Amino acid sequence: MDKIKTIKGTHDILPEFSHNWQNLEKTIHDSAKLFGYKEIRTPIIEQAKLFNRGIGEGTDIVSKEMYSWLDRDEKAIALRPEMTASVVRSFIQHNLGSQTPLQRLYYMGPSFRRERPQKGRQRQFHQFGVEAIGSNNPEQDAEVIILAWEILSKSGINNLELKLSSIGSDDCRNKYKNALIKFLEPHKNKLTDVSRERLKHNPLRILDTKNEEEINILKAAPIIGDFYTNEDREHFENLQKYLNAVSIPFTLDPLLVRGLDYYTQTTFEIISNDIGAQDALLGGGRYNGLIRSLGGKDTPAVGFAAGMERILLATNNNENSGRKIQTIYIVCVEQDVLNSVQKIARELRALNFMVLTETLRRSMKAQMREANKCNADIAIIIGEQEKNDKTVQVKNLNDGSQQTIEQKNIFEHFKSLTL
Ligand code: AMP
Secondary structure (H helix, E strand, O other), rough: OOOOOOOOOOOOOHHHHHHHHHHHHHHHHHHHHHOOOEOOOOOEEEEEEHHHOOOOOOHHHHHOOOOOOOOOOOOOOEOOOOOHHHHHHHHHOHHHHOOOEEEEEEEEEEEOOOOOOOOOOOOEEEEEEEEEEEOOOOHHHHHHHHHHHHHHHHHOEEEEEEEHHHHHHHHHHHHHHHHHHHHHHHHHHOOHHHHHHHHHHHHHHHOOOOOOOHHHHHOOOOOOOOOOOHHHHHHHHHHHHHHOOOOOOOOOOOOOOOOOOOOOEEEEEEOOOOOOOOOOOEEEEEEOOOHHOOOOOOOOOOEEEEHHHHHHHHOOOOOOOOOOOEEEEEEEHHHHHHHHHHEEEEHHHOOOOOEOOOOOOOHHHHHHHHHHHHOOEEEEOOHHHHHOOOEEEEOOOOOOHHHEEEHHHHHHHHHHOOO
């Protein structure tokens, strides 16, 4: 019979990797909490129109990559391709804005996009992100970026680079769009088909191009900074001042145009040079237009989304990632003291040791081999002699040293090691 396998672009997270995931999840929960952000969990399936409207029908994410279908009641349903639209839907649906003038939210979970799979790009991937809804001020943008930086640094990624830009307010962007169209029209024949199409609907996306000839043409293109309103300029300068104050390095990248339609002013991306072509770990920005466009009150907001697989790719090479818990293997060949083994294991787990006990009733030699295979730090050994003396042997498997401890003193002995 055929063996059933995972669908293309989706992956199992196998037991040997799941602790890396747990460490990353813990870093995210802990850091978000320190910044006063609360977790929000939304469904994986939503009405497709949420993303059509919230992300934009003209974007690749919606037009080419979204998993959507007509459900049995003929309603269009989609697997979420990202989570900002869902969080905003929830914010509006539950009227969260009426509870406090500022909601600091974070989320974590799988998202789905039917992209061409490659290293760092999957069809089911995991994102975490934050959304700060309610403040229009640059200190809010700074807080979100500092939190992003904090989580990535704490995850143990070395080569982090923050790219920062502002795409201005609607007014600025409309003027810039017109200037860009005017500049690109004479070069139209040299543009790729995709860019020619974008010139009609979303000329800013052309700045994203990876095509050499287009990059060359764009070198002489008008610059968005020349179109900022006074408020845009002040907002952007203040944000940079705040980031300088906490010594977070950044480079200004005027070509940084996020793929989604609802961004205003600040945009940013954090990349790592350690993970190959798909180097974007995290992207975000201000999206003052989104909440109103989804039927809520006009409310300013700023946030980011990060790819967890990519973060783990960048931390995998790093030996220091993750906290080491000491592992103890209790080696016991005496069946009539297995009750004591359970008691010892329970006490030691309460001290935060990882404790493995033998449940296959193998020989002493086989159990010792197993202890080494599991990379245990310590073996507690109970043989016939120890059973009779009511002692145990505590063997340090890293340096080979060994000592005899009375069974009644085991808890105190290990407690003193943790102090
Ligand atoms: P976006 O929602 O497109 O701004 O993506 C935010 C982050 O999610 C990116 O910086 C990536 O780290 C991650 N990401 C987006 N698409 C994928 C994918 N198909 N596979 C893995 N990670 C992804």
